[in-house]
Amino acid sequence: MSTLEALASPLPERPWEELEVRIQAGDPQALLQYIDGMSPTETARAISRLDQADQSRLFRLLAPADAAEIIEDITDTQAADLIEDLAPAHAAAILEELPSDHLADVLGKMDEDDAEAILGEMDPEDAHEARALLAYPADTAGGLMSSEYLSFRSDRTLEAVLNDLQRRRDAYAGYHVQYFYVTDREEKLVGVLRMHDLLFLPRAATLAKVMIRDPLRVRVDASLEDLRDFFEEHDLFGVPVVDAAGCLAGVVLPEAVEDERRKRAVHQFLGLSGIIGGEEYRTMPLLNRSGRRLSWLSLNILLNILAASVIALYQDTLAAAITLAVFLPMVSDMSGCSGNQAVAVSLRELSLGLVRPNELLRVLRKEATLGVISGIALGALLGGVALLWKGNPYLGLVVGGALAANTVVAVSLGGLLPLLLKRLHMDPALVSAPLLTTVTDMCGFFFVLRFAAAVLPRLGG
Amino acid sequence: MSTLEALASPLPERPWEELEVRIQAGDPQALLQYIDGMSPTETARAISRLDQADQSRLFRLLAPADAAEIIEDITDTQAADLIEDLAPAHAAAILEELPSDHLADVLGKMDEDDAEAILGEMDPEDAHEARALLAYPADTAGGLMSSEYLSFRSDRTLEAVLNDLQRRRDAYAGYHVQYFYVTDREEKLVGVLRMHDLLFLPRAATLAKVMIRDPLRVRVDASLEDLRDFFEEHDLFGVPVVDAAGCLAGVVLPEAVEDERRKRAVHQFLGLSGIIGGEEYRTMPLLNRSGRRLSWLSLNILLNILAASVIALYQDTLAAAITLAVFLPMVSDMSGCSGNQAVAVSLRELSLGLVRPNELLRVLRKEATLGVISGIALGALLGGVALLWKGNPYLGLVVGGALAANTVVAVSLGGLLPLLLKRLHMDPALVSAPLLTTVTDMCGFFFVLRFAAAVLPRLGG
Secondary structure, three states, X not given: OHHHHHHHOOOXXXXXXXXXXXXXXXXHHHHHHHHHOOOHHHHHHHHHHOOHHHHHHHHHHOOHHHHHHHHHHOOHHHHHHHHHOOOHHHHHHXXXXXXXXXXXXXXXXXXXXXXXXXXHHOOHHHHHHHHHHHOOOOOEHHHHOEOOOOEEEOOOEHHHHHHHHHHOHHHHOOOOOOEEEEEOOOOEEEEEEEHHHHHOOOOOOEHHHHOEEOOOOEEOOOEHHHHHHHHHHOOOOOXXXXXXXXXXXXXXXXXXXXXXXXXXXXXXXXXXXXXXXOOOOXXXXXXXXXXXXXXXXXXXXXXXXXXXXXXXXXXXXXXXXXXXXXXXXXXXXXXXXXXXXXXXXXXXXXXXXXXXXXOHHHHHHHHHHHHHHHHHHHHHHHHHHHHHHHOOHHHHHHHHHHHHHHHHHHHHHHHHHHHHHHHOOOOHHHHHHHHHHHHHHHHHHHHHHHHHHHOHHHHOO | OHHHHHHXXXXXXXXXXXXXXXXXXXXXXXXXXXXXXXXXXXXXXXXXXXXXXXXXXXXXXXXXXXXXXXXXXXXXXXXXXXXXXXXXXXXXXXXXXXXXXXXXXXXXXXXXXXXXXXXXXOOHHHHHHHHHHHOOOOOEHHHHOEOOOOEEEOOOEHHHHHHHHHHOHHHHOOOOOOEEEEEOOOOEEEEEEEHHHHHOOOOOOEHHHHOEEOOOXXXXXXXXXXXXXHHHHOOOOOEEEEOOOOEEEEEEOHHHHHHHHHHHHHHHHHHHOOOOOOOOOOOOOHHHHHHHHHHHHHHHHHHHHHHHHHHHHOHHHHHHOOOHHHHHHHHHHHHHHHHHHHHHHHHHHHHHOOOOOOOHHHHHHHHHHHHHHHHHHXXXXXXXXXXXXXXXXXXXXXXXXXXXXXXHHHHHHHHHHHHHHHHOOOOHHHHHHHHHHHHXXXXXXXXXXXXXXXXXXXXXX
């Protein structure tokens, strides 16, 4: 009942102001109580609105475990920014309370120096685990697995396992305990048992006797797509991950796979919009935000200058038929739009595995055909507008023809670029759009002005 | 072991060709065996490459339950396209094998007439359930809940429940049976019991005696954000959903919430890139694809004509200083890029709940400051280039000043637009970009040409 009401009750408009008051008052108990009353979204919003001094004070007032709960409510990027501002020993104490995969995600968003300083202050075993997880690419089983799983040697009895669970129950709280895994002397995965089998099987039996042998598993280098396929085929609560030698390295949960897929979708969306170097929030320092945005914009302006130089080459043609100046940005803008649609479709098909990076010819054929149809339609539309406006059929032909030709270029290139970039091991989400726009601008300007030069005497002013 | 090897073995380059051969041969057994050997991603890719006749033949050869497994491997959009081509009675038989929430997702992607024809052929009870799910918005608990849950009246005994489970075990296969829910005579949710409590509690007891009372729940209209918060706070395998009267309506699983969040991220990404009216795959019919892309492009070309008309107004100024023509597209393109970055940050913060649609002033303050910094930097850069190129400081001032001013407009507007559109109940992902580009183009052209007109005699040719 409580949740229903918590969800229904209107949240305070500016909860961070109340939070500030409690931070200043410095009573950890009252603070914790107030934070516990907020939803995770509300907590994330409130924390992000505190200034840096209040954030640090808040994290000093709370016990590491309570601070870690706040870290779990916010995105990895926000968590990394916040943690970086704390003393390494304090940061380490908080991060040790996180699940290992989340810990690795947060450390992965930090500067390497900051992350190393924090790892140096951590319990050596935890630090070792975290370094191991950080070593794997984020979108492989190694990068997605967590270390909170239970494994036992195959020669142990169920009695021994039950005793261990009793004795170490505090350490195991928060573990994913639907299954436990059985290894041999060399740490190789040899079996699995469902947790509730412990209740029904004879206690004197060794695990080797009662375990399910040769359980399903994936390798540390299994891709996100492999993992998605795995969980679509097998309705399991987790899959053990083994290294090249077959040794148990961790466990991947289906939630981790879905979460990473969502992060990829967000990454594509932000990358195509020119937000690079990770996520941006308006609570980040202004210079930090503007620096990152400008680094992408400056590259773009250089590409833009390159593209516009085509206009400079044909300046005389343009001066002789100044009306063309109205159409130049239209042709380049429209082609950019057409090309971006094709980029989006390719990125989506790539991430679903519906197209492979080597299927260039297939994509070219599909997009070129579509480009011809779009080109004719849009060219006729714009050419018609030009004709009606100036009553000059040559102007209509030049403008419409240029848009038609450039649409074919833009749509074909837009479809191909993500595949090409993927083959070159570059990030298609970040690189496709600037590259596409530069080429379609150059070609668009060229087509308009070159076609115009051919019929210049007939274009009039 | 099998999965490890299946994942490691190289997949055939063109599995759909083998599939075609087996479809032509018409042996359901051999066909099923071949499909079972493919991963879900591989199945999705192969199915999508078959022509429509082969797809229909394949689905006629397979039993409905096997066909439904293929449907589960592909996206809702692809499933809807495929199902629409089948006879309604056949489509209904296949769809009835899907989990209720997935069924509603697929029907939701179809034309209303097609969906109604299929619903008419379904078992009335299933059709009623599906219609009920379809009636709720897709991003609320009502739209995300599934009907495969177990509930019993509170006056029944555990014995009776166990007997029911035995008797109807076929019907219950594939149900989410971590919990079962207890209702009173009016179907109101009054309790919950974990499935494995059945094993330990006295069989003669009524559910009313042993259930956990007043369980956590959400209402049918709980938002995606509420549900995300719920599962972040409560580590549960599902939450019961109740209607306004407190009656049990369904169960939402955490996977459904993550899945919908990923779909939202994909929707934003596709929408901003101009892919509207749902997803597009290159296996869709050409005219269908080009029609949808053109519908967005044609709107854009009209907005573009509107924007370019500013240039037509200042044609004389431009003719007198033709060099400006080189800079017009640069100023408008760069401002578009700057504005799109701000749009992306706003969309992201909105979907995380970090900013509310009414916080216009906060966003304006944040973005305007950043816009001034970006504007000065980019304006100085472009102005410098103009100065170096033509050696004319006035040209540098006009071009740099225009870009600086327009960057402030673009960044501020880009930040605000998603919030404004959200307040107007329009889809920010679809509408932000075209609107932004139109305004920044118009303003960009205006600033360049108006500033130029003011110092025209000093600009030279």
